[in-house]
Amino acid sequence: MKEIRVRFAPSPTGALHIGGVRTALYNYLFARQHNGTMILRIEDTDQNRYVPGAEAYIIESLKWAGIGIDEGIGVGGPFAPYRQSERKELYRKYADQLIDSGHAYYAFDTEAELEAMRDRLKKAGVDYQQYNSVTRMTMRNSLTLPASETEKLLQSGVPYVIRLKVPETGEVRLQDLIRGEVVVQMHELDDKVLMKSDGMPTYHLANVVDDYLMRISHVIRGEEWLPSAPLHVLLYKSFGWEADMPQFAHLPLLLKPDGNGKLSKRDADRMGFPIFPLTWTDPGTGEKSVGFREAGYLPEALINFLAFLGWNPGTEQEIFSMKELIKAFSIGRIGKAGARFDIQKATWFNEQYLRSKPESILAAYLADQLVKKGITCSPEKILKIVAVMRERVSFPKDFYEQGQFFFHAPQTFDSTVIAKKWNADTVKFIRVFQESIENIEQFNAETIKTAFEKTAADLGIKTGQLMQVLRVAITGSASGPDLMMTLEIIGRQETLNRLVFALSNFNVNAASS
RNA sequence: GGCCCGUUCGUCUAGGGGUUAGGACAUCAGAUUUUCAUUCUGGUAACAGGGGUUCGAUUCCCCUACGGGCUACCA
Numbered sequence: 001m002k003e004i005r006v007r008f009a010p011s012p013t014g015a016l017h018i019g020g021v022r023t024a025l026y027n028y029l030f031a032r033q034h035n036g037t038m039i040l041r042i043e044d045t046d047q048n049r050y051v052p053g054a055e056a057y058i059i060e061s062l063k064w065a066g067i068g069i070d071e072g073i074g075v076g077g078p079f080a081p082y083r084q085s086e087r088k089e090l091y092r093k094y095a096d097q098l099i100d101s102g103h104a105y106y107a108f109d110t111e112a113e114l115e116a117m118r119d120r121l122k123k124a125g126v127d128y129q130q131y132n133s134v135t136r137m138t139m140r141n142s143l144t145l146p147a148s149e150t151e152k153l154l155q156s157g158v159p160y161v162i163r164l165k166v167p168e169t170g171e172v173r174l175q176d177l178i179r180g181e182v183v184v185q186m187h188e189l190d191d192k193v194l195m196k197s198d199g200m201p202t203y204h205l206a207n208v209v210d211d212y213l214m215r216i217s218h219v220i221r222g223e224e225w226l227p228s229a230p231l232h233v234l235l236y237k238s239f240g241w242e243a244d245m246p247q248f249a250h251l252p253l254l255l256k257p258d259g260n261g262k263l264s265k266r267d268a269d270r271m272g273f274p275i276f277p278l279t280w281t282d283p284g285t286g287e288k289s290v291g292f293r294e295a296g297y298l299p300e301a302l303i304n305f306l307a308f309l310g311w312n313p314g315t316e317q318e319i320f321s322m323k324e325l326i327k328a329f330s331i332g333r334i335g336k337a338g339a340r341f342d343i344q345k346a347t348w349f350n351e352q353y354l355r356s357k358p359e360s361i362l363a364a365y366l367a368d369q370l371v372k373k374g375i376t377c378s379p380e381k382i383l384k385i386v387a388v389m390r391e392r393v394s395f396p397k398d399f400y401e402q403g404q405f406f407f408h409a410p411q412t413f414d415s416t417v418i419a420k421k422w423n424a425d426t427v428k429f430i431r432v433f434q435e436s437i438e439n440i441e442q443f444n445a446e447t448i449k450t451a452f453e454k455t456a457a458d459l460g461i462k463t464g465q466l467m468q469v470l471r472v473a474i475t476g477s478a479s480g481p482d483l484m485m486t487l488e489i490i491g492r493q494e495t496l497n498r499l500v501f502a503l504s505n506f507n508v509n510a511a512s513s
Numbered sequence: 514g515g516c517c518c519g520u521u522c523g524u525c526u527a528g529g530g531g532u533u534a535g536g537a538c539a540u541c542a543g544a545u546u547u548u549c550a551u552u553c554u555g556g557u558a559a560c561a562g563g564g565g566u567u568c569g570a571u572u573c574c575c576c577u578a579c580g581g582g583c584u585a586c587c588a
Contacts, residue, residue: 011588046587127515130584161586179518188516196586203588227517227583252519253581260580312526316536335526338581342524345538391551453547467548479549
């Protein structure tokens with residue numbers, strides 16, 4: 001069997017879109033499963049759109065996501081260079097080959113002339129306003145100009161491009177691994193530019209030449225490439241590389257969570273979720289976009305989520321490690337329809353992975369946060385906090401953000417609870433409870449609970465009323481982790497302090513409301 | 514406009530000529546938790562529409578509708 005070689009080939013025009021990460025993931029999964037090779041190639045043939053830092057960003061993103069690269073940018077390999085701008089001369093050679101074999105031609109049309117042609121066709125009501133087998137005979141190119149004139153123009157240094165000479169009749173067929181057979185009529189294809197006037201190849205040429213030279217066995221890419229896939233097939237044929245042509249698999253797109261269209265950065269901004277794997281600052285505008293990593297998504301959760309957007313194993317298992325994904329993945333089980341991006345599900349995956357982490361790792365998350373905030377805290381206390389918080393957090397940063405009351409007395413208090421439940425009975429309870437916990441020998445969750453229950457029973461007050469009042473007095477909030485454990489962690493003295501504060505301040509609120 | 518691709522619960526999807534159309538997220542209810550969350554249990558909820566083919570179509574075919582992509586000397 002042919003060696004499996006796949007490539008992820010982004011262009012360095014900015015941050016890597018999350019859809020690109022999924023494409024990379026599917027390529028990676030497929031390569032690993034078949035003991036194949038995963039190649040990273042940079043398609044930087046558009047000099048105008050080049051963004052400094054984008055390439056490094058892509059590498060870093062894949063690394064964070066756990067998508068390993070076997071060959072290519074940052075790794076090297078037998079087919080170097082893997083940056084298309086560094087392969088410029090090579091494409092020229094292959095373009096010339098196509099000219100020689102009559103599959104391509106020189107074109108000298110200016111932008112204005114091209115526009116005039118399209119306008120003319122549009123007014124005439126022609127369906128295809130393109131440079132093709134019929135219109136090319138009305139344009140300035142080596143097909144319409146005498147050979148001597150073409151030669152003269154070439155020598156004179158006027159700008160020109162090389163275009164593919166698409167046959168007038170016939171059809172192109174391709175067998176897509178996901179979509180089955182796709183057929184396109186030749187006359188619907190246009191004479192695509194292969195070499196631009198700046199001497200760089202277009203995507204179409206570079207991609208085919210490189211995939212051939214790099215022995216790519218499978219092209220797994222987004223659906224936006226499906227319309228030009230027949231053109232690529234035609235190129236393989238024109239070169240006489242049909243036997244070595246890779247197999248194609250065009251992935252369904254990632255769609256907006258709501259409304260119509262494909263997922264865009266705008267949607268992410270509007271709905272408040274990341275769209276880039278890592279935080280990215282646009283060097284042009286200076287605009288900063290928080291990445292999945294910085295937002296607190298674990299790479300394994302993001303990968304699991306992404307893998308299921310368009311693919312599924314056909315079983316009821318939902319949680320998959322990268323290793324399991326490699327084993328279970330198959331192109332045949334990739335769906336055809338676009339998948340809406342649902343950040344809620346991503347968060348659910350994150351919770352699953354977060355909760356499965358050992359406490360020591362979770363403690364490290366919290367410890368990191370505390371160091372950043374300049375808060376000192378004993379490892380024992382951190383461990384206790386993590387243990388009591390782990391079932392209620394979605395992101396690592398939540399340990400600190402939702403547990404601030406462990407470190408500082410609350411600044412604000414849930415006013416609805418106070419308004420509703422701060423009354424003579426509860427005040428009386430707090431007073432007695434204060435005394436009661438002062439006298440506890442061992443101040444821990446169990447003894448606190450006993451004191452709490454006994455105090456309530458002695459006063460004849462229902463505990464349900466008291467729990468929330470006590471919680472608000474201690475944490476400021478109406479909800480939170482186990483209250484008795486919270487008191488234990490905060491400690492006796494701090495608990496008493498907060499109760500004193502509540503007694504003097506909550507009274508004012510109750511009186512005024 | 515043209516070409517290509519698609520369409521199962523709100524979302525991700527399984528399934529496939531005869532099924533109570535399955536799961537997950539979300540949502541709702543109950544239980545547990547003397548609070549909230551977690552957890553558990555249960556519920557609501559889908560084959561876009563119309564024609565065929567067939568004993569029988571959600572499944573196969575066609576049409577329509579809708580959605581998406583492409584339509585550059587961008588990838």
